[in-house]
Amino acid sequence: MNEEQILETWEKNPELLLPPDYFRQILSLNFHPATDGQLTDRLIPFISSRFDQFIPILDAAPFLYPAKCSTPEDLLKTVNLGVLRNLSILSWFQEGKFTQLNDPINFDYWKKEAYVSASISQSLAKMLALENTADAFTLVFLKDIYLLPLSRSFPKLFEALVKLDIHQRVKPAEQEKILGAYPGDLSAWILQRWGFPESFTLPLRKNTSEKDEMILEKIILFSRYIAEYVLNSESHFHYCDIENLFQLLFNLDARQFQELLIEVIRFLPKQAVYAGFPEFADLTILEVLKDHLDFFDKKLLSYHDLMNEAFKAQRKMFHQSKEIHQLKMQIERHYIRDITTGLYNxxxxxxxxxxxxxxxxxxxxxxxxxxxxxxxxxxxxxxxxxxxxxxxxxxxxxxxxxxxxxxxxxxxxxxxxxxxxxxxxxxxxxxxxxxxxxxxxxxxxxxxxxxxxxxxxxxxxxxxxxxxxxxxxxxxxxxxxxxxxxxxxxxxxxxxxxxxxx
Known part of the structure; x- marks a missing residue:
């Protein structure tokens, strides 16, 4: 198998993964500013229908989205079109209309990984003083978009990728050995079909040479490791592994890495519920930094932050205790209780x-x-x-x-x-x-x-x-x-x- 064969198959099925009209309209505004103003008017119904969802997402991270909007028209006029593009991506993936019941991909986990890695990458892009942090979010969120059509059109190739261990799975070069194609090139091809210009997709592609693209390429690589660390409690990566990679790629120190994580985990739980990820509502700094607790000594958290962390942990323990009790009751009902009377069997x-x-x-x-x-x-x-x-x-x-x-x-x-x-x-x-x-x-x-x-x-x-x-x-x-x-x-x-x- 090679890239040409994969792309030829996808060419023959143009509806394999098509974005909704509102997303293509936003891309047109984003990358073709001379577009007729009527297009802007046609976006108002879309923004109005999701305004109550979008505003809490923006308010949760004021350091990323300082503009305040009170109406859908304000949102369209004052918010960076890249931000609006990202909001539409979240809305589209929350709908999940392009998935099918028999798809072999674990779409829920894929979506969570994309969201967490993209959110961290956007904050990292801000720390690195990149001009448009919203681009980092888009590129990282969609870095593995090729997996969705691949799982449907080439299930055996997809199965082989899934069998890779985590150390291989985070390295595009290891995936390339199986695919016969660089995974970023496949995702870039999909993005260009949607309406993204070729220049935007360069950080996804192999052997990018421009300085800005190189930074984004490093962010994309780093995002794979950090998402695995945050999402997987049994991850093979430890805090020191991620910290060392952070210092190596970006020439930043350990304190800056801790500040990045703490900043993200402060806004992520608030934002996640409205972005379609309620399971992150109780995410805590303690949980993410569970094997590196010396960050307390560095006084990165205020007393207020520590109290919030304690309350979050207590709330999570209460919910887990309740779930354990319910599970125990279910086991009792099925294995030691008589179905008719509820007595012991x-x-x-x-x-x-x-x-x-x-x-x-x-x-x-x-x-x-x-x-x-x-x-x-x-x-x-x-x-x-x-x-x-x-x-x-x-x-x-x-x-x-x-x-x-x-x-x-x-x-x-x-x-x-x-x-x-x-x-x-x-x-x-x-x-x-x-x-x-x-x-x-x-x-x-x-x-x-x-x-x-x-x-x-x-x-x-x-x-x-x-x-x-x-x-x-x-x-x-x-x-x-x-x-x-x-x-x-x-x-x-x-x-x-x-x-x-x-």
Missing amino acids: HTYFQEFLGQKIGEACRYEYPITLILFDLDNFRTFNRENGYNIGNELLKQISELIKKNIRQSDIFARFGGDEFAVVLPYTGLPQSKMVAEKIKKLITDFEFRDPQQNELYKITVSMAYASILPDKSYLQDEKLVNLVLKALKRSQKSGGNALIEASA
């Missing part, structure tokens, strides 16, 4: 009982197991339907759950059989608890929600209270003991409570 009951019997053996305390079965439940199900039967099981479960200790375990043992484990409980307390559960159920009146009929429920019950020895750790000895007593209770006609004896 049979598997968890067996594990818990075995654990508690072991503890009772070791520390010599009593333990009680109660089993009960709803009398004539199969007949009830047949006559009323399984939905009504399930509702009965739910209501019985809630009734008992409210009337036992938190240290006790209430589980669904089988279809209409339930189990209660009472640690630290022997006679006569166990008999009192069993009688209480029986009375709760026999006094309970179940109302059929469909027929509005009342039903009285009875149960067959059995229990055993033991001071276990090691023999109870094998062959479900306690469970089998209580099950035998439960069968006697059922055979007696139901509505009975029997104490099991060894």
Whole structure:
């Protein structure tokens, strides 16, 4: 494969990646100032529809966008057209209309990498006193635009690029070995088709010779490393690696690199939400500089900044704690809870009982197991339907759950059989608890929600209270003991409570 073959394929599919009309109109204004003034008027509806989105993005970084705008007309007149171009890029990529469900590229990550690297590069261009910092944003954001059509038209080539390790992936020369073409040349070709002049795309191309283009080329290279460092918590690049590269490329010192990062991370979270990247809202300086905390000694952060960082970290920990709790609840629902009743399932009951019997053996305390079965439940199900039967099981479960200790375990043992484990409980307390559960159920009146009929429920019950020895750790000895007593209770006609004896 070579550049000619790739470009020939893309030529045959001109709609592979076309920008919206508003973007092409802005490019026309940007690079062809003599354009008819009517074009400016046609942009007003586009700016008006996104004005509430654009203004917070500009306000978040006043050092980059000092102009204040109160109307869409002000924005078009006072803001650098390069800035408007970048706002339209963010708007276009936020829409994501050119992506397809079966695209092999991870578009969300690609977009995040483009945004973070472009934002840092624009601030870096300002630090380097480049004339138009907005150009740095555009070039860096679109530096890998070739990946979008490549993933669709040459999936095997794209797959080979994805398999590169990170140290190879950030180096265009390594990608060129796979593509047979310099990646920046492919992106430059796309940008020129959109309406960017050739001179604008020179920093993307191989072997740029002009001084200004060389600086932008270095910024583009640096952006690959810094984005990987910021976005990937398990990055193979460390702070000192990025700092050394910064000093080597731009002849600036370590303090200036820290100032660059802190400046960006101050405005990025505020700007990101409106730019379509809400996941960066809680990004903190501490998180980015996690392995280089001596920046505190250099007094780059004010007390106010430190407090903001602390509050951000606290807010993030709260959200993460909430997510962990929700995940834990989901795991419980799927793996240790019965779907119908919400009680612990049979598997968890067996594990818990075995654990508690072991503890009772070791520390010599009593333990009680109660089993009960709803009398004539199969007949009830047949006559009323399984939905009504399930509702009965739910209501019985809630009734008992409210009337036992938190240290006790209430589980669904089988279809209409339930189990209660009472640690630290022997006679006569166990008999009192069993009688209480029986009375709760026999006094309970179940109302059929469909027929509005009342039903009285009875149960067959059995229990055993033991001071276990090691023999109870094998062959479900306690469970089998209580099950035998439960069968006697059922055979007696139901509505009975029997104490099991060894």
